[in-house]
Amino acid sequence: MIITILSGGVGGARFARGVREHLRRSLPDAELRIIVNTGDDMWLAGLRITPDLDSVMYTLARANDEERGWGRIGETERASAELNAYGVGWPWFTLGDLDLGTHIARSSFLRDGQTLSQATARITSRWDLGALLIPVTDSEVETHVTVEGGELHFQEWWTRHRARLPALGFVQRGIEGAVATDAALAAIRDADVVLVAPSNPVVSIGTILGIPGIRDALAATAAPIVGVSPIIGGAIVRGMADACLTAIGVETTAPAVAAHYGARSAGGLLDAWLVDTVDASASYDVPTTAVPLWMRDLDTSAQLASDALAAARL
Amino acid sequence: MIITILSGGVGGARFARGVREHLRRSLPDAELRIIVNTGDDMWLAGLRITPDLDSVMYTLARANDEERGWGRIGETERASAELNAYGVGWPWFTLGDLDLGTHIARSSFLRDGQTLSQATARITSRWDLGALLIPVTDSEVETHVTVEGGELHFQEWWTRHRARLPALGFVQRGIEGAVATDAALAAIRDADVVLVAPSNPVVSIGTILGIPGIRDALAATAAPIVGVSPIIGGAIVRGMADACLTAIGVETTAPAVAAHYGARSAGGLLDAWLVDTVDASASYDVPTTAVPLWMRDLDTSAQLASDALAAARL
Numbered sequence A, B: 001m002i003i004t005i006l007s008g009g010v011g012g013a014r015f016a017r018g019v020r021e022h023l024r025r026s027l028p029d030a031e032l033r034i035i036v037n038t039g040d041d042m043w044l045a046g047l048r049i050t051p052d053l054d055s056v057m058y059t060l061a062r063a064n065d066e067e068r069g070w071g072r073i074g075e076t077e078r079a080s081a082e083l084n085a086y087g088v089g090w091p092w093f094t095l096g097d098l099d100l101g102t103h104i105a106r107s108s109f110l111r112d113g114q115t116l117s118q119a120t121a122r123i124t125s126r127w128d129l130g131a132l133l134i135p136v137t138d139s140e141v142e143t144h145v146t147v148e149g150g151e152l153h154f155q156e157w158w159t160r161h162r163a164r165l166p167a168l169g170f171v172q173r174g175i176e177g178a179v180a181t182d183a184a185l186a187a188i189r190d191a192d193v194v195l196v197a198p199s200n201p202v203v204s205i206g207t208i209l210g211i212p213g214i215r216d217a218l219a220a221t222a223a224p225i226v227g228v229s230p231i232i233g234g235a236i237v238r239g240m241a242d243a244c245l246t247a248i249g250v251e252t253t254a255p256a257v258a259a260h261y262g263a264r265s266a267g268g269l270l271d272a273w274l275v276d277t278v279d280a281s282a283s284y285d286v287p288t289t290a291v292p293l294w295m296r297d298l299d300t301s302a303q304l305a306s307d308a309l310a311a312a313r314l
Helices: A010-026 A051-060 A078-085 A097-111 A116-124 A154-160 A182-189 A205-210 A214-220 A241-247 A254-261 A298-311 B010-026 B051-060 B078-085 B097-111 B116-124 B154-160 B182-189 B205-210 B214-220 B241-247 B254-261 B298-311
Strands: A002-007 A031-036 A042-044 A047-049 A132-135 A142-147 A150-153 A167-173 A193-196 A225-228 A272-275 A288-290 B002-007 B031-036 B042-044 B047-049 B132-135 B142-147 B150-153 B167-173 B193-196 B225-228 B272-275 B288-290
Touching: A002 A010, A002 A182, A010 A031, A010 A051, A010 A298, A031 A051, A031 A182, A047 A097, A051 A097, A051 A116, A051 A132, A078 A097, A078 B097, A097 A116, A097 B078, A097 B097, A116 A132, A132 A182, A142 A154, A150 A154, A167 A205, A167 A241, A182 A214, A193 A298, A205 A214, A225 A298, A241 A254, A254 A272, A272 A298, A288 A298, B002 B010, B002 B182, B010 B031, B010 B051, B010 B298, B031 B051, B031 B182, B047 B097, B051 B097, B051 B116, B051 B132, B078 B097, B097 B116, B116 B132, B132 B182, B142 B154, B150 B154, B167 B205, B167 B241, B182 B214, B193 B298, B205 B214, B225 B298, B241 B254, B254 B272, B272 B298, B288 B298
Parallel strands: A002 A031, A002 A193, A031 A132, A193 A225, A225 A272, A272 A288, B002 B031, B002 B193, B031 B132, B193 B225, B225 B272, B272 B288
Antiparallel strands: A042 A047, A142 A150, A142 A167, B042 B047, B142 B150, B142 B167
């Protein structure tokens, strides 16, 4: 059995860890493939940074900082302080020393002519992830944010301004010419179920869906597609996706995001939609199941994964 | 007054610090320019490493590790351990976290299209050096070592093998097409004295002299050229230059190195040669002065600088 997840960064990573745990407990022969958003990727100080791939990798490797919510556990920022002293990079975007090891290795592989997929395979081979990490595209796609008076790199808007500058829209530079990776298309085609993680519906899942070829693959796959709401009781579970939803005119509610994704039967994305029990009474455009959505720990995350597979009748 | 030094890494850096100290004490209006060897430079893990420029910079910035003899004081190697775990770089060539800040900044400037000279000017502007650091060339020249059965990168021979594999010769790849920097040529032309630091005569000073244009500039300058012996009593003061000298058929003695450099009056490099008092009785091809050469501390280093200027009749 092949389980394929569409995932952004931290929230998707946490969900993926729960799925892996559920599979280990109940479906040890199942194979987990995670198609990861690359729209937050960027070149910074000559290094290729892939925040979502790294969040998923560090989380599955148990090398992530749970408390801070991102990056490596036990991280230090000595090299980054030097870069600041030299006036290189973004002073508000910290590159940890451990994290820099990953960035330097990846950048080195890319400069040797490897694709992001090949570089990711080499980087992830170091860790025992129990999952295949698949960049949605090897093409460079960079999300920018339109604000009053101009356009910012997504990271500048997200990290520097904490998504507080009202976003008027998002531009995924390079997305028209981007090519979905073969591994991403195969992971969708060959899946027994596709799970849409409770990631940012706009800049994470939205970017994955915007890569040419991905929507067609999702429409064509025989696998049921189950989405997990990133919104509980009208609030974002983590991150600042509400600012992104507002920018594209979608309310920050579980039904609104379901409607945004759309029912597959009506040409949309989803066969099923998981919402939290507090959102059970709303009405949905997609067949919906209400279960506890809070991933408090590994057990609740694994239970959510089990519920998602149940919604797919697996 | 302009004092120009030809320098390699650690030994040259220590000498340069003494010259700076002497100038501060006795010639506060003098200007110090240091032409630095770039033959040990290399690309490693996608980063441009310039060991000699960094040794001189860190030493003059008082940011160097005196005890270890190279690199930054208080250094850690967390990113480097990650790189090793990813199988990137050379496990025997450590890149400290603080040092990595310098390498990433420099590489970023170079990739933005700046020359090594421009990148060096930006990197050094952070520190209060009291000297101008000048790469001898902006061209990429890489020293390789011929050993039985093949050729190694200089760093592999020097750092990994501690110069213990018998060297049959040195190849400075790219040196024929290299171009001396304008700043290096000007520093020689406009100097009131040129000091040849007690650096490795083969791979440090030898590489500087091998850059097209440098020999002609040294022959043409009105400044006296004073060399300081890197050998005291038949032994190398620091480093492993004896292995280099042996490879090119030069004995590890003060007179042999003087003969290797040659008297300027006979078409060679030097107008004067400073040796240690223990080497006073030997006979030399170059006008020679015997003074205490050991740079034990700042005072003895400054005294050596004073002696070197005196030998130039300054």
